[in-house]
Amino acid sequence: MILDVNQAGFRYDSVRMIFSGISFSLGEQEVLCILGPNGIGKSTLIRCLANLYPLCAGSIRLHDRDIRSLNYRDVARVIGYVPQAHEITFPFSVREFVLMGRAPHLGLFASPGKEDRTKADEAIGLVGIQKITDKPVNEISGGEYQLAMIARALAQEPEVLLLDEPTSHLDFGNQIRVLEIIDRLARDGLSVIMSSHFPDHAFLTSNNVAIMQHGSFMAYGLAEEVVTETNLKATYGVDVSITYSHDVERHVCVPHRSGQCRCRDPKQPEYSPKMAAMVPAMR
Numbered sequence: 001m002i003l004d005v006n007q008a009g010f011r012y013d014s015v016r017m018i019f020s021g022i023s024f025s026l027g028e029q030e031v032l033c034i035l036g037p038n039g040i041g042k043s044t045l046i047r048c049l050a051n052l053y054p055l056c057a058g059s060i061r062l063h064d065r066d067i068r069s070l071n072y073r074d075v076a077r078v079i080g081y082v083p084q085a086h087e088i089t090f091p092f093s094v095r096e097f098v099l100m101g102r103a104p105h106l107g108l109f110a111s112p113g114k115e116d117r118t119k120a121d122e123a124i125g126l127v128g129i130q131k132i133t134d135k136p137v138n139e140i141s142g143g144e145y146q147l148a149m150i151a152r153a154l155a156q157e158p159e160v161l162l163l164d165e166p167t168s169h170l171d172f173g174n175q176i177r178v179l180e181i182i183d184r185l186a187r188d189g190l191s192v193i194m195s196s197h198f199p200d201h202a203f204l205t206s207n208n209v210a211i212m213q214h215g216s217f218m219a220y221g222l223a224e225e226v227v228t229e230t231n232l233k234a235t236y237g238v239d240v241s242i243t244y245s246h247d248v249e250r251h252v253c254v255p256h257r258s259g260q261c262r263c264r265d266p267k268q269p270e271y272s273p274k275m276a277a278m279v280p281a282m283r
């Protein structure tokens with residue numbers, strides 16, 4: 001396991017715990033999607049996993065070492081973190097901004113070399129922002145900035161990517177592109193933990209889904225076991241009906257990322273997030 005979280009608890013103040021008793025493990029190529037209502041603690045948990053906030057209970061182990069015993073560089077070589085909020089930045093160009101992701105691989109005061117520039121350009125290509133590489137980051141749109149932050153984290157070459165609502169500022173096309181990138185990277189060996197407000201995104205990209213509610217994981221497991229009408233009602237207070245469909249002729253399928261479709265049809269088409277996303281997962 002890359003990451004082991006055991007009975008994790010966190011509080012900002014002495015008044016209340018934000019979460020407690022959270023336990024899970026993350027292995028290679030696994031994608032965990034964390035769902036939950038606004039203000040429930042998803043971002044806080046992700047910041048704890050990035051070692052930005054110390055737990056007040058329990059532990060987080062990275063490659064079997066307590067994350068608190070590791071320095072910034074040790075953690076950053078394994079974990080890439082893409083925050084939800086815009087950071088205040090100086091007017092670096094997008095290319096320079098992405099190149100900053102190479103910092104954990106550079107010696108102190110060392111300038112980026114040819115390999116670092118190649119890795120940054122690869123990451124820029126992967127998220128498709130080649131056209132804006134010379135623009136200052138403070139002059140690009142919210143969605144472009146989000147893609148630039150993902151590219152910066154990818155340039156870091158992490159083993160685990162922590163994404164806090166990675167599709168929140170993106171148009172529909174870029175949402176699908178980012179979900180495809182996550183899926184492709186996971187197939188190539190990356191592990192991902194992402195928070196989301198979209199239960200259907202959990203189906204498209206994730207092995208496991210956790211629903212945060214009342215300061216803990218109220219459900220954790222495969223998407224089809226966790227994203228249920230009952231759980232969505234309990235979490236968001238809304239009545240929805242989830243439909244699964246499969247039609248090879250019309251290429252209609254809402255499968256799990258493992259490639260397993262609920263109907264278990266052996267003729268099911270190759271899994272593709274683009275294809276699956278054409279079908280509303282809920283109505």
Ligand SMILES: Nc1ncnc2c1ncn2[C@@H]1O[C@H](COP(=O)(O)OP(=O)(O)OP(=O)(O)O)[C@@H](O)[C@H]1O
Pocket residue numbers: 012018036037038039040041042043044045
């Ligand atoms: N720096 C902080 N100091 C004190 N309380 C905070 C701080 N940041 C967040 N909180 C509180 O912690 C709780 C959890 O916030 P968090 O941002 O983790 O939720 P979230 O599930 O990510 O929400 P959203 O889906 O709206 O982004 C909220 O009640 C929030 O007000």
